[in-house]
Amino acid sequence: xxxxxxxxxxxxxxxxxMKDEEFKQAVEKYYNTKYVLKTEDEMAHDFVExxxxxxxxxxxxxxxxxxxxxxxxxxAGVVKSHPEAFVGAWASxxxxxxxxxxxxxxxxxxxxxxxxxxxxxxxMGFFPNDRRFYPIYEKCVELGAPVLFHTGSTGFGAGMxxxxxxxxxxxxxxxxxxxxxxxxxxxxxxxAHPSFPWQDEMxxxxxxxxxxxxxxxxxxxxxxxENLKREINGRLQDKFMFGSDYPEIPPKRWLExxxxxxxxxxxxxxxxxxxxxxxxxxxx
Numbered sequence: 100x101x102x103x104x105x106x107x108x109x110x111x112x113x114x115x116x117m118k119d120e121e122f123k124q125a126v127e128k129y130y131n132t133k134y135v136l137k138t139e140d141e142m143a144h145d146f147v148e149x150x151x152x153x154x155x156x157x158x159x160x161x162x163x164x165x166x167x168x169x170x171x172x173x174x175a176g177v178v179k180s181h182p183e184a185f186v187g188a189w190a191s192x193x194x195x196x197x198x199x200x201x202x203x204x205x206x207x208x209x210x211x212x213x214x215x216x217x218x219x220x221x222x223m224g225f226f227p228n229d230r231r232f233y234p235i236y237e238k239c240v241e242l243g244a245p246v247l248f249h250t251g252s253t254g255f256g257a258g259m260x261x262x263x264x265x266x267x268x269x270x271x272x273x274x275x276x277x278x279x280x281x282x283x284x285x286x287x288x289x290x291a292h293p294s295f296p297w298q299d300e301m302x303x304x305x306x307x308x309x310x311x312x313x314x315x316x317x318x319x320x321x322x323x324x325e326n327l328k329r330e331i332n333g334r335l336q337d338k339f340m341f342g343s344d345y346p347e348i349p350p351k352r353w354l355e356x357x358x359x360x361x362x363x364x365x366x367x368x369x370x371x372x373x374x375x376x377x378x379x380x381x382x383x
Contacts, residue, residue, distance in 0.1 A: 102151040102371040103186060103381060104350050106247075106291055106316035106342030109155065110137045110145075114169045114177075116158055122256070122263060129257040130347045139177050143184035149350055152186040152383055154375075156217045156247075157207075162195035163224035171203070175211040186381045189217035189247055194225050194232045201238050208244050214379060215245035215287075220269035221253050227269075228278035236283050245287035245379060247314070248276055250301055251294035254317070254347060272300040280308040287378065291342065292317040293327055302330055305338050312378050315370070316342030320356035328360065336366045340375045 109115055115136060117123040127133055137145075146153045155178055158169040171190045178185040190207035192200040207213045216239060220227060227248060239246055250270050256263030269275070272294060280288050288311045294301035295318075305311050315323075315331075323331075331339050341357070343350040358367065375381060 101383065102149075102341055102350075102354065103375040103383065104146065104151055104153045104343050104345065105289070105340045105375050105379065106314050107146075107153040107155045107345045108158075108347070109169060109174070109177075110135070110142050110346040111139050111177075112136050113173060116166065116169065118167065122259070125257060125259045125263075126254050126347070129254040132347060134346060139181070143177075143181040145345070146184040146350070149354070151350060151354075152381075153184060153345070153350075154187040154189060154214060154379070154381065155185055156189035157191035157213075158217075158219075159191040159193040160219065160222040162193050164222055166222075171207040171211055171213060175207070175213055179212075186383065187214040187379070189214055191217055192235065194218070194223055194235060198234075201234050204235055204238050204244075205242065208239075208242050214381070215239065215247065217247040219249045219253075219255075220275075221249065221265040221267060222255060223269075224266070225269060227275045228282075233282070236279060236286055240283055240285050245289055247289045247291055248279075249292065250276065250290045251292050251297055272297050272304050276311070277304045277308065280304065280311050284310055286310060288312065289314055289340070289378070292344075293323060295324075298324055298327055302326065302335065305330075305335055312338045312340065312374070314340045314342035315357075317344035317347065319348060320353060320360055323360070328362075331370065332362050332366050336363075336369055337374060337377075339370050340378065341371050 157174040178188045190213040256265040343353045
């Protein structure tokens, strides 16, 4: 199937995020899944067999979580080694690392050839509109690189006491992402996930800000809210992109449910690959 999955985590031993068994089991319960660690070749094959291309992502939340990084160099290397499966990679920088984060963003994009930056604010513990982090966005504008923000609730820490310390407040679209979009009109901003429980806020930001787009990862399409489905099929059809949140949600399941939902054929093409090609400037 002709498609670009813009939101892919690693299922490999080196790239798998959850080293803590209790945390891993809680996320498995939330997504009703069971993680199976794979080699880099096996992970690539998961996309090749579906005839789709993926954009994989690094991870650096060291300051807030203490988790080991999924290094930019590792992710970029895997992507370059498997062009049959990947068309790009999201870099990650820990925003609390200050000038080091800005330098790493520039290195990852200019030297490693990565697409842009991915932020998970609940895991990183920061508000996107905190001006202490604006130098990172300024660097992205300078480099012409997009950013990807997590929005809405998260499976990480779900069902655990205190949500494992993850604060959902950091992932609300208004005012936190809306402010960044207003302050950086030249910055391409992709907002990940259907943004529960702030879906209407996210739709409002996307309608109001020409530089804000959305991926549909982390949510099985059969559970999409009616207002979201209406926007996908209607006035925001040029703003949505396919994302699975692999390995949490298998791309095969996501695609099957999306194709069964009755969207207009031209909308299906846009969401599955045409919007990603235009917005992120990636090929198939």
